[in-house]
Amino acid sequence: MDLAGRPMARTATREDRTASVPPLSAQLLPQVQSAAAAAGDALAAGKSVVISGAAGTGKSAVLARVLGQLSGEYSVLRLRGAASLSEKPFGGLFWLLSELPPETLSNPVYVLQFVRRVLEEKAAGGRLVLAIEHAEDLDSVSIAILLQLCRGGCAQMLATVRNVAACPEDFVHWWAGDPVHREDLIPLRPSGTRLLLEGMAGAPVSSRLLMEVQARSLGNPRLAALFFEEQLLARTVLKRRGIWVWTGSVSYAGTLAERVDSETGTLGSAERLAVETLALTGGLPLEVLLRLADPAAVERLEESALVEASGQPRALRLKDPLLAEAAAALVPHGRAAEIRARIASRSASREDIAAPSGAFGAAPGTGGREGQLLGLLPGEPRFMAVLRAARELAACGQWLEAIRSASMCLDTVLINPAAPGLQRSVLSELFHIFLSCGELRLAASLLEHTDSFLSGMEILGSNDLCEGMVQVLGGRADRALDYLQRALVQLDQEETPELAQLAATAAAYACVLLKDRRAGLDYLDVAAVAGKIRAAEDSTGAAADLIRCFSGLCAARGMAGDPDTVTVPSGGCASLPAESAGLQDQRSGRSCTSAGAKQTVARLPVLAAAALQGCSGAAEMLREEVRGCSGTAADMYLDLARGLLESDVPCMLSAAETATVLGHFLIAYEAAGGAARRAREQSDRQGLRAARRIENASYRMLLAANSVTDRLLELSEFERELALGAAAGRSSSHLGTALHLSPRTIDWHLGRIFQKLRVSGRAELRECLKTERQQT
Template sequence: MSTAVRSVQHQILGYTDEVTAVVKSLTDPDGCGALIIGAAGIGKTTMMNTALARLDKETPVLRFRGSETLRDRDLGILEILLSQSGSATTVGAGAALSAIGRALSMRYSDSVPIVLIDNANLVDATSLSVLTQLAVAGRTKLLIAAESIRPPIDLATSLWLSGGLIRVDLSGLDEATVAALAETSGSRPFEERSVTRLHAQTGGNPLLLSHVLFNHDHLRTTDRILWNIDPELRPVLEMVAMTGAVHYETLLQLCSADGLDSLVDAGIIRMSRGRHAAVKIVEPVIAAALKSQVRPSHSLSLWKGLSDVVDIDSMDGPALFGYLSWGLSLGFDQPADKILAAVAWANREGNYSGAAELADCSREHSDELLLETVRAQQGSGNIRAARRAFDSILDRVEQRWTEMSPELLSRAATMDMRLTDPREPDRLRIGWLREHLDASSDRGRFDVTIARFDLKGGRFAEAIERAERVYRDHSCLTRHRLRACAVLGTASVLTGNVETGLKFIEQAELMFGLPGMTSLEREDSAPQFFIARYTAGDWDRARAALSWTEARTWKNVSPMLSGFVGALIDLRTGHPARALAVLEKITTTREDIGYVGINAAMDFARALLGDAVPKESPRRSSQPPVGDDYSYWVEFESSLFQLQTLALTKPDEAADRLYTLGVTARSTGAATLAASAWLEATCLGHRAALVELGGAAAEIDGRPGRLAGIVAAAMTDGSPSALIEAGRGASEYGAVVLCSALAKLAQSRAVDAHDQQAAKDARILIGNSLRAIRFSASGPRLPAVLSDLERQLVDGIMAGRSSQELGAMQHLSARTIEWHLSRIYRRLHVANRRELREVIASWEDRP
């Protein structure tokens, strides 16, 4: 029986996103390299070698590896390099830095070498300090692998905190993959353990799994699988591994149908359905193991054997892409039209790095392939290369645009928008082509892309007009109408038509499941699904938006993007500890995130938790947006977080700036965003913001409009009871921080009015809010905030014991017990034993 499991490409030898991030860091002229953290056996070395294999072959690499022997010897790993430079190995750190710097300059005068340090936890601190200083000076790039950030790795960690290094944390296999490997092993230890227990015992670590499953046998799972394969079928599997996919009809010319069926039954390969069914290896780890064992001479023999029977005219998709990539890597020229088809397929699938590599290997320079190269480089984040290629496109358009197809011109115009800052529409260079597009598919492509461009630039009226034109035109392609529907939904929510906007989003989500969608639909629409629901206060569906998209496209959403949007929701719903834990792990940034937003969110989370935000705290470097990475929504959210942080220390200044932020947002038509800023300013006592908030509440529908109306009415009324009701409304909305602010204001006014009941209700509301903020699911729990004695007293209160009984048990007076209880009350934001029991009971009920 075969076992269907989720791809482990990201956990074992693939690590696609992580490898791409490392390659980008090593090629970034302003970066220092990458720090890779993971347990032993997790695949750090394999990942580093994979990343280096993607670099220019001329890039010099110096390899070092730590060991127990070298750890206690100053400059231990640099001894050979020092000797080669003519220096003694007993020199100090400063002399070693100078000597090695001179040696590297002489040896690599025209390039910057990469210094690979494996097993870095076993490297002496002096060596690591010297290499780190060389990286800071731009003399080297660092590629460091370590099991933890304990000393001496903390020397490199400082570079990460300052934005010089990126940090990549590798995790183990998931339970589904552990189950598949365990079942394949047929080992007795697995039969005696559940998958969950096995996963918990090993943490998904492949090395530990091999020890558990094979009783410390050094034979790997992959070897066991491959050794059981019929020798006559192994070349077939090697061909599939080298290409990634081969058509079933092609393989039938190389082996029997029964042989392929036996591989399917063994769970080694799977076949797609339909015409030209493709055969793929189920587990990437098996494919990687096969590829690593194929020598160059054997690779040439395999390719020739496959090329003798393949029908290239019938090939498409992954089979065509893999076949052409393999052939070009061996020096065999391939048909230009097939290269274009393969690159276009890779771009549609979001495999931008693969598309760029295939295009670079080709000797073709057609207009169509050059445009696909622009798309691949832009999708990979290599904006400089994309712009260079696009400049060539522009030259050709200016010289002979009348000879080009309307589709090519339309696509060229859309790439112009994707390479231009959305705040500067005047810098678009070939927008004039719109007048020469006659086909609805070409006009739709142009109009929906510029609608997205306008949305990101904060020109909401223009975005709505253009997007609606595409959405209402049923002669436009479905995928263009989907993107238009998503833009319409987000723009409508931001401008106050929340309920209408959410209907557009629901419609776009329905369209998302239709055939024919490409990577552009995923990249353009998925963020809109989140932004619309987040702004509308639909927290659960906002959190699920990216996962929902991934499930319907079989694409992997960036964990960084998923983590960031989840952290935003946690901040808005009163879980700063959980948000901060996620934000501190984000090491890369992509479209619609930006380090400015990450830094602002982190500062606000720290401030809510009572942590001071240092003026010169280590921060991730915030580079200006490149291409169309700028987003008005991200800029607004970042400003809002910054001013909310300021409000905790300088409320008057923050109130004025929040009011101005709202006015600016209102001038763009973003009424919902403006109301969120005025709402914060109103709670800080800003009268003009209160007036504006009341007017905006009448224009905005949905949950944001109702919340704005409740708060505006309560602040206008000013009574404690009205403010308490507004606080409860904010709590129901999920705005826990706002609820706390309203409750504090209500308590103050209730005390002034000698309204004991209102003061009590406000105090309870404050306590509930502060506990939600300070003691969220991933924040500090009861054992972390109370001492052993205090926890024993809480247990006694829960058991119904009096202060005298507790004093007798602890050998303390009843008065001392009451003093300790008062400290507990203050720390947990409760007033008496009843409230304490309610709080502890509610915590114990949590899963």
């Protein structure tokens, strides 16, 4: 990674910084909005409020938002704690008590009466709110007086606190015991940081850029905004095709350099040497650091908030990853060489130096992965055996057993945190196992786990790519294309042709589902540029399997990059080429159904899509391929094949229900539609109702525009009024009276409305609206 320090990056002017991005306070993050709303409700209910959180998490933004929304009945007195006044009695109220003779300050009762009288005069009959920033820096005497005013009902407190434990004891007891509303602002997860960055940049950001920012900020909104703003100004992040991407270069000029100066500028020379040593090495065992720096200076650093200790033997590193990397980048070359020479002269071995943490640290190589796992996870020989077994079982179609083993591995990795690079490797493997077994819900759940890591984590090269593949395999093409476009731009920047080929082929399939043939062909051309899709015998690995899968899915629905390999008959369903579908050509004399044949992720989804499109022989091949497989997805494919071959409505309904559970919404929609047609032909009214229910539910999942909320907007005002009234529980008689229509006419209109909204009736309409409101 290139590090651009002071000499290499231009320093932005004040005008540049003002015009580049909005201030952080303007970025109203969801947690800020939620905390402000809850705090405002608590004040209205007569409660005091304490907003706690580390510096930069948005406490001041919450405070400002709450105060800005207070009505005219409130009177606000603003106070601010300061470390310089924390040891002085009445330091927090000196401006208020300046009129009192000094001798009266020794009488707390008199002081309390005076403060109450002054504040009541300032409130002028309004409800008094004491807005206090940094309450932990107020002296104990001032806190005691302010708390007494709150306990006596004279005022309510709205306070921000960085660390409750650092507050005066009286404040801690009040905070814990009295009816005080508390709002804790925690660091942002990657999904929250994405909202912040996209709000600042005004455009989507790639998952790689997101994770690089997240790893340095650890979810601190202020640090994330600070780092991202510096990269925007230094142009070390680029906007490609409307998406901001990570380039690998980093600038630590401007405000980041100023931050390093402010954090370390007051340190003595001995402490600065220790800090620079930790920054350059990424962390050191304590005994090694004591050989390189003054022990007294190291002890003073331990007492500060700059360093943290962890592990056995005890190791020290700078607590803030962004500060650590910035400090390392800004150490002058000569001084950095001198420090490294000191380390070498004191015989500090490579094993003494801790690996840097975060996404920008060194990730373990794949060659030594098993040995690293053996040393990091308890019961490791068994863990490796389970992981290997899961991989082999998935490849052989034993999906039930593979899922059990993979889920066990996932629990082990999440419960026992290991090195970030190691977790990334294992989670990537498990993600591909879930995809291979057709478990899209589990794959999506695993991606959600990556959002729970405070430093962020990318798997399989790109979380955008992974999320896009899960969405498009489930048939949710519009959502998938958004993720895949981000992935493609970042992967092009990183020059990773195999993953770029995978992303382009998946994007082509998304365009096929969206009926955008021209865009689909363009993406297939991009995939061809990234590298021709090789035959199954010549290509192995997760990416190769998935490329064949998406290529086959495109062919199954009538589109392929090479017109010589796919013919589209008048019926509109493509004849599947053996290579692109990942199948064996039966005319070659080789069987694709032998007991020893390994199943891959490429085969069954393609056959299922072809069978649902009416391709001749696809259903028979699907039934043959899935025999011998186990697991929920295997049951789904087998029921689908039987239902299509035998016109068996219950089998097709079973396949549709299972597909919904697994996250295959397109299969559920098409299978339910086929079941509905067959049920109608067979006069199976019960089967028809069940099929319509599943078809409608899966239809709403396919596109964002298919939601009930969006489709309500397509109705006329009259129809929308009827629909919302029915969802609210009003009877047809009640609705008819208001509109001067008979109940029968109302029922006729509602029937047409329910068909447009793809719901079965009032109850389902009400439930859909409730669920969609909760999701937004």
